[in-house]
Amino acid sequence: MDSTAHAFKDNAHKALGDDQLQEALGNLRHGFTQRRAQARDQLPEFDALRDAARDIKNHTLAHLDLYLERYESKVSEQGGKVHWCATAEDARRTILDICRSVDAKLVTKGKSMVAEEIGLNDYLEANGVTPAETDLGEYIIQLRNEPPSHIIAPAVHLTKAQVEADFRKNHSELPPERSLVEPEALVQEARTMLRQKYLDADVGITGANFLIAETGSSIIVTNEGNGDLTQCLPKVHIVIASLEKVVPTLEDVSIILRVLARSGTGQEFTAYTTFSTGPKREGDLDGPDEYHVVLLDNGRSAMLGSEYQDVLRCIRCGACMNHCPVYHAVGGHAYGWVYPGPIGAVLTPSLIGVEEAGHLPNASTFCGRCEAVCPMRIPLPKMMRHWREKEFERNLTPTAARSGLKLWAFFAKRPALYAMLNRFNARLLRALGGRKGSLRSLPLASGWTDHRDFPAPQGKSFQELWAKRQNGSGATPRTPGA
């Protein structure tokens, strides 16, 4: 997927002026946060499970090579095949080769962020294979030719009215007088449109929430059951997953599953949790003839051992963006690449470079709500700060900000000069504020005063008044400005 992360400010500007988007974001902001809070309150051991989940992933990452090899040998034992892909290009190529080997014309797809990451749909299409998204949200954005704006709710940036309009436009063969008022009707209509595709598809591609080393299984969690049809009906099933998705045992995955849906959607469990282990065996009633796993690195192994390793614990639950004030303000597309919100602010620079994605770790207030809700206890603000440090070291920080900061730091490191400066500024800004007590505009601070008044100082610095109190009677001076 092409990135517009460098244009975050412009993207955000557009998003802020988009009324339909703002309406859709308002719904997300309340729904997800309340449901997560309820789910947490109903499970007394929730925080203990988060600790356990974090520890499982930390252990796995410390022995990632071991678990991946074990996973591969288990998949092979069951008659499947693991394809190791270092880059997005390798993964695309591998998938196309598999499709061509069975002369595939149509592939059905379950939701996969990794498929977005490698730009799979455009690539397949350009090579004569038609991808059909089967997740409702993905289906909608495929109709609109848009990328997802959220990692678990790809079409969350749309209002119901927009979806209805898209369906009427694209499903012109259906009776125009049909009612699409109820959300159920939209779901039903998408199902109808998809039914034949499931049957016609030559290959089914799904993502994976987890890969289990102990059994060689892949797991997907969905609420629509579309993943099951995608992977069972075609002759070939391709699982596409990034390599940090592996966990050692079924026991481990059962712990992490208990925090996944609760954190993301606030459900105790998603409606479907589907395990797939190899192709159809003798005696199985259905299942694919071939089972492939495309295992993608694409920069992740380089994060091992770095200050960003912890981010590989991520289980893509979406809680960090559901609780992020910046995401609530601008939505997912403003971030400009596959992964939005706080997880994107850390992951995107790692995967496509901080030169391109430098805005993302800066576009955070460091309010810490993402870290507070992350089921895997990933210290997201700390990692964003690491990126800011890298940018500063490499002179990528904008020049004006950098010189401003350096000037400020010069004084901040010299208390006596700093005290003089504050005495001066307190008076100057006070005088500018006049009797009103605040300024409506201030040169060099238009970023502030374009939107809000600037409260003027009381007129003298605290240190100055304190020194007076110490030298004088010892009584607290008359409050300045009173």
Place this chain on the structure above:
Amino acid sequence: MIPSTPNVGLFVTCLVDLFRPSVGFAAVELLEAAGCRVTVPAAQTCCGQPAYNMGDRADTREIARQTVKAFQGFDYVVVPSGSCAAMIKEHYPALFTGEPEMQSQAEVLAEKTHELISFLADVLKVEGVDAQYRGTVTYHDSCSGLRELGVKQQPRRLLASVEGLELVELQEAEVCCGFGGTFCVKYPEVSNKIVETKAEHIEGSQADLLLAGDLGCLMNMAGKLKRRGAKVEARHVAEVLAGKLDAPAIGEGKGS
């Protein structure tokens, strides 16, 4: 063991020093009323967050070094700001990895540093204050104090002891106000959207006074409320707890 007259160093914070000394004096009064002896070292400036959050680790370390040196020998160091207190408490020690001597000094400082209201409530076990306020207030939980230091019930408990004061809870009180230090000038439009929503909630609370424990957030919210022409005023929670309301509210002129 708490000494009978705890020797407290006040870290004023750069914003209180420059913009609102009355908050510093309110802090001093609250501390003195609780039996502390308060000293204000002259060799302090800022906790270093502007540099730290812009990724300038070298300058941050030098500013932190200066703070660590300036605040040696106190029983406690108290800060009328959750975010500056959290900076010292949660972030200083790691700045000195590779300098064991400095690191242990930073750890000592971190250990004895407290945000003002939680220091009064949790450490000194102050249960009430001798103050009056006739009116309805609402309270915004500033992010660092809330999430890094667990400041949540302490200000509410102490406010409950202010005679005449009625506290109404703010919708989404725990959501960031959009200040974020330099964030508000680096991404003004996004910051504005966040503070606009905050201002709507504040106005919706029907309170006549907004309180919080961090001057940065307060200036952001007060500035927005004023620009919107809202009637709600804004003050640091310490001002109300100390009963020091003679200075005009944040961003208000003498005539108001």
